[in-house]
Amino acid sequence: MTTAELVVLDPTVEPLPSDGVVADRPTTLDGLTLGLLANGKLNSVEMLTAIHDVLADRFEFASVVERNKHNASRPCPEKIIDELVDKCDVVVTSSGD
């Protein structure tokens, strides 16, 4: 379109490419440590408890780590993230409301 009357600029900003990768999926949850991270909203803990109960009927977890970030509108504190990474094989998080 070389005869265009108007040249204008793109107003958008692209996200930076993410270097994140999806973690390997376990073939079974038996013998693993399960992390449960609630976001602090009402019912987020109840929701995780229900999910835990369903999973616990089917798998034998080595242990369960329950944490609550207590503020749904803020990123999870690094300390909790580090602890979950350190202790858990899989983590389930929830956004109750």
Place this chain on the structure above:
Amino acid sequence: MTSGQLSSARLEFDSWNEVVEGFMDRGWTDGLPIIPPTPDLVNACLEAGGRNPSDILATEPTKGRVITAEKVAVNAVMAGCKPEYFKVVAAAVEAMSEPQFNLHAISASTQGSAVLALINGPVAKEIGLNSGVSVFGPGHRANATIGRAIRLVIINATGSQSGEIDKATLGHPGKYTWCMAEAEDVSPWEPFQANRGFSEEQSTITLFPALSPIQVDNHAFQRPEEILVSFREAMFAGGGGWNQGEVVVVLCPEHVGNLERAGWSKEQVREFLHDSARRPIDEWRAAGRYIMDDVGQPGDELHSLNSSDGISIVVAGGGAGAFSCVIPLWSGGIGARSVTRLI
């Protein structure tokens, strides 16, 4: 003078109307037509603001988007800003990237916060910002386009389009535009920026993550106590002191005149508003507020705000009419807090 080349992708269209329709189709507007952001217009903004195109004004934290002066200028042109407004828009983008403003949360939240921009200092008159009649209404270019530019930056430079990142249940009319100046000539008190540690000669922008204004009508009384007690119910709208840290109170000239004649200071007004906006926990519950058991006993009184320091008092509005307002903030002004920055 600015230097450096514009680096944004260039698009070609055959007509003005095709630009508008093309931008609409791409989701690059707020639903209203835009001014085509030609390189000349964008350069004029950058020149007026003394910025280079590659100057980084903000980095959006969740996706790492780097927001340059050029991108902000593109959006400012689209919004209809004059070049001399650009320095205000640029300062707004810097302010909204402060972590305490929690931009991602307020943009994405179902609670649907708008961004209220308050301008103080000499720049307000210099660029013709309205602080008077219909201060939140239409018809004032600087207010309308600066507020709109802030929203277009949020849409285009942070990816917060409606239904994408922006998941607001109801949204907010202030998301189209919401920018005001303080009526510093009318106010008997120090201007707002002085409450934030700046001098009266300095120009500042303060961004509030603001919910809907609640108008307070009191034509019946002249005594400060009789006027200010009518703010009580509006102060309750944002929640109780266990979860509310900040609120904006915009006082109209007629109310302020009565306060001035009685010799009240801004601090007295803050303290009265804070003190009067309290009620027993069981009344909070009766009004439909969820209050956890550990907050107190049912008969214990709970303030609307956790401190009078959290009340930002701003004087604005037309000379006729005794209508002020209370503006609660997103997440009670705790999950996100206002930011003041030098322009």
